[in-house]
Amino acid sequence: MASTIIDVAKRAGVSIATVSGVLNGSRYVSPELRERVLAAVRELDYTVNQVARSLQARSTRMIGMLVPDISDPFHANVVRIVETALKTAGYTLLLGNLRDRPEEQARYLHILRAQQVDGILIYMVPGCEEELRKLVESWKPVVLMGRAPTTFQADLVATDHVTGTRLAIEHLMSRGHRRIGIIPGPEPQPFSRSRIHGWRQALAGSGLPADDHYISYGDYTIEGGALAASHLLDLREPPTAILAGNFHEVVGVLRVLRQRRIKRPDQVEVMSSHDSEVLDAFDPPVSSVDQPVRELGTNATELLLRRIRQPGRPPEQILLQPRLKIRSFPASPLNIGAAAEA
């Protein structure tokens, strides 16, 4: 059994109030007593019981964070940033992996509530806003990341996916592509709509038709990306370029291209909606929409801490702008084929 504050008090021959005072610096204690307390702490290898402290303080100093998929490097990086920012503020992170499942999201929100976390950062999975709305409306500090809810208002930090996608498609067009496929995300999701919207905008800007056949939904997994790519490639007039929804989907798309012995990037060029340093090392070159991961993480954390301090303030939405990361092609211009098609 771990020793308690009472054990320390007994051993030091003082009251528990004195021990507590020393430990928290919340009360003046004479140097002599203070030393005796610290000695007892050391001898007993005492550590404060945060559970008891949390109960009495009505605050756990813990923040819950929910992400769709921790093995997606994009999410992993956001978590890493947030975790560091939170540490500075004296909070501990309780992480939940939603595995892209709405049920998991409901389950975790329930757990976080029961655990009495002081705040929640969530990269929403579409399909189950109800639980979350209840939480927000009951004054629980919640900051949404990436995806906006449709049924209520809340603090939000997101990337402008319309612009990001538009820029990507425009870039592909500037490289001569005219048939451009897109894997926006799962079907019924407003988030996917933004990307489709950006895709349409770009095409319209060049007077190209926006053929819905070139939209193939994915689920952010390698398999999903592969499947979506297969659909696109099976079209009568397959696209010469594909914009994948995240890094996993890029892997899936490239795998299919390899299996079909389609030359990359000559015959089909691939772009990614998430950047990764991996793309700097391997072939083929894959340009990307570079999400401002660091800003996402730090802004979300700051927003949350601010809301914890002032629960009444009006909700704030921060929209961050992504930038293209263009990866140039090998010295020998293999891309003549695509360019000639323009």
Added chain:
Amino acid sequence: MASTIIDVAKRAGVSIATVSGVLNGSRYVSPELRERVLAAVRELDYTVNQVARSLQARSTRMIGMLVPDISDPFHANVVRIVETALKTAGYTLLLGNLRDRPEEQARYLHILRAQQVDGILIYMVPGCEEELRKLVESWKPVVLMGRAPTTFQADLVATDHVTGTRLAIEHLMSRGHRRIGIIPGPEPQPFSRSRIHGWRQALAGSGLPADDHYISYGDYTIEGGALAASHLLDLREPPTAILAGNFHEVVGVLRVLRQRRIKRPDQVEVMSSHDSEVLDAFDPPVSSVDQPVRELGTNATELLLRRIRQPGRPPEQILLQPRLKIRSFPASPLNIGAAAEA
């Protein structure tokens, strides 16, 4: 303020003992009262306060997990597996990212102890075993992953890195390489020694000299991998093959090769100590030592749950065998150069 069990009791016109009984199924309650309680719970949107429950139960149903780097896909995957396995057993995961820093490890172990987690899974960072040893010796359920401690005994699930490395080097030799560089991990670490040992074993088996110049330490980051590779390539007789310590280091090595316009894999072949599905999609082909991630995660979880149930049982060590994942080269045998060197 969230409602408490007292609010529910008042509203249902019963005692708190009855409410508790209904909520936990720990006591017979007449159907009529039971229904009244459940109705009150619903109306108040009541959720049990886990903090209070944990205090009284002396158990939080939380497991702490510490990993060196959450953005390393290998660790991210282990976390994902563990998190799923733990959920089945009714535990929640408290995650800590050590960022490869011993100080962070000490800090987190302290936090986990204070938070009264029921158990700890840790992928140790070298350099600070003291804190951990104290925990293990004070009967706290701890399972170590990946890396074995030197100063004490504990439950452990690890991969056989000696064998893994030996197999990798042997594979490279079978492909004709005679000068094989290795990036084992940070310098003073026993973990790195295993890999160096495997490297030596393989070379000795073929009667090749083991020149220490071909050992270049890394720190598991992209930058570290790039730096280590630069050192190797600056040698008078640079290696024709390099085994990197994890996926990040592979990225760093390949980046350097690209910068130096060294042909991959013709002039220098790269292997990885961690597999990744990414390697199936990109060029150049990179064979790897495939760590049994799933087994690592599930075994560690089972070991921990068993220790929680029987704190007194003798420590158990599970050593898992990695397997090679060979990636074949493009149809046109570009690798003649390397093979000819044999």
Added chain:
DNA sequence: CTGTTAGCGCATTCAC
């Protein structure tokens, strides 16, 4: 300056 006491929300003895 320091000790005593109440209560955070809950589960769990006891009595009835």
Added chain:
DNA sequence: GTGAATGCGCTAACAG
């Protein structure tokens, strides 16, 4: 079958 009372370990208000 159900209710009242105790204590988990801690902090903070109140005495002295």
